[in-house]
Amino acid sequence: MSDVANPSIDLPPAVTLVEGAGGLPMLRVDTDNASAEISLQGAQALSWAPTGHEPVLWTSPRSRFERSVAIRGGIPPSFPWFAAGREPEMRPSHGFARLAEFTLVGAEEESDGAMTLTLRLTDTDVTGLPGTDVWPHPFELTATITVGPTLYVAFTVTNSGDRVRSYEDALHAYVAVADVRDVRIAGLEGVPYLSKIGDPGPYSQHGELTLTGKTDRVYGTSSAATVVDPGLDRRVHVGKNGSASTVVWNPWSAAAAEMPDLGEEHWTTMVCVEAANVLHDGVVLSPGESHTTTVYFAVEHGTG
Numbered sequence: 001m002s003d004v005a006n007p008s009i010d011l012p013p014a015v016t017l018v019e020g021a022g023g024l025p026m027l028r029v030d031t032d033n034a035s036a037e038i039s040l041q042g043a044q045a046l047s048w049a050p051t052g053h054e055p056v057l058w059t060s061p062r063s064r065f066e067r068s069v070a071i072r073g074g075i076p077p078s079f080p081w082f083a084a085g086r087e088p089e090m091r092p093s094h095g096f097a098r099l100a101e102f103t104l105v106g107a108e109e110e111s112d113g114a115m116t117l118t119l120r121l122t123d124t125d126v127t128g129l130p131g132t133d134v135w136p137h138p139f140e141l142t143a144t145i146t147v148g149p150t151l152y153v154a155f156t157v158t159n160s161g162d163r164v165r166s167y168e169d170a171l172h173a174y175v176a177v178a179d180v181r182d183v184r185i186a187g188l189e190g191v192p193y194l195s196k197i198g199d200p201g202p203y204s205q206h207g208e209l210t211l212t213g214k215t216d217r218v219y220g221t222s223s224a225a226t227v228v229d230p231g232l233d234r235r236v237h238v239g240k241n242g243s244a245s246t247v248v249w250n251p252w253s254a255a256a257a258e259m260p261d262l263g264e265e266h267w268t269t270m271v272c273v274e275a276a277n278v279l280h281d282g283v284v285l286s287p288g289e290s291h292t293t294t295v296y297f298a299v300e301h302g303t304g
């Protein structure tokens with residue numbers, strides 16, 4: 001990696017802007033409490049490790065790193081629609097925000113040593129990206145990412161046009177696990193969900209969630225979830241605000257083998273737990289109104 005010339009703002013010593021894989025600009029954060037890497041494309045945290053812990057976010061060893069191509073891993077944003085969207089013309093998958101290069105507008109050290117980065121994207125920055133013709137509306141998106149012993153990612157969408165608009169969003173986190181077949185996800189007990197595999201339901205979650213095959217579910221909950229991972233002997237708490245849906249996804253072996261940026265050998269080491277607002281829980285904003293979706297992660301040793 002080499003330093004990128006002329007970052008647009010002064011950076012604290014703990015933050016560097018470098019040319020990462022594929023020439024994509026990346027922010028490197030290295031503090032006493034945590035380290036992280038954040039791609040300006042998608043304002044996408046790709047790695048985060050609090051001091052004394054193994055990396056918490058997963059990025060595919062097979063990911064592509066190219067301009068305007070989705071990076072497989074970390075916390076890509078879905079906006080202005082989720083996955084295949086609510087209308088047939090909503091392509092590409094997960095909308096255009098993860099394909100767009102955000103502008104770094106702030107980098108500040110918090111009093112506890114955590115580092116907060118602020119990145120911005122507006123409709124004028126996404127001209128020409130796939131999907132912008134489907135949702136050609138004025139917006140401002142501000143991503144605020146705080147790197148410390150807890151990782152906070154907040155996405156604020158403002159409707160800067162003069163009509164009411166609706167959208168779906170997700171902070172589509174890939175959590176690193178020893179083996180997805182051995183983890184439990186707590187916090188979803190009793191929550192209603194729809195499945196995108198087979199009969200959509202609705203169903204109700206009985207007990208903690210264990211994954212035994214391809215899983216693609218939208219849970220209707222604003223509560224936190226915890227990934228309990230005996231292989232890494234840790235619990236990863238996934239807290240959230242401003243999110244009415246939690247999506248859990250793992251493609252399992254056959255579908256992963258069909259995905260060139262994932263592959264049959266890597267699907268076991270991740271599970272997606274996504275803070276979202278999707279389907280009938282999509283967000284509706286009046287002109288000038290804003291909504292913030294926040295996800296935060298904390299890790300504890302042990303599974304008890």
Ligand SMILES: O=P(O)(O)OC[C@H]1O[C@@H](O)[C@H](O)[C@@H](O)[C@@H]1O
Nearest residue numbers: 083093094172196216247249274
């Ligand atoms: O391959 P993509 O576009 O990154 O999407 C991956 C998955 O993302 C999940 O969030 C969706 O629920 C799945 O339906 C989808 O397959």
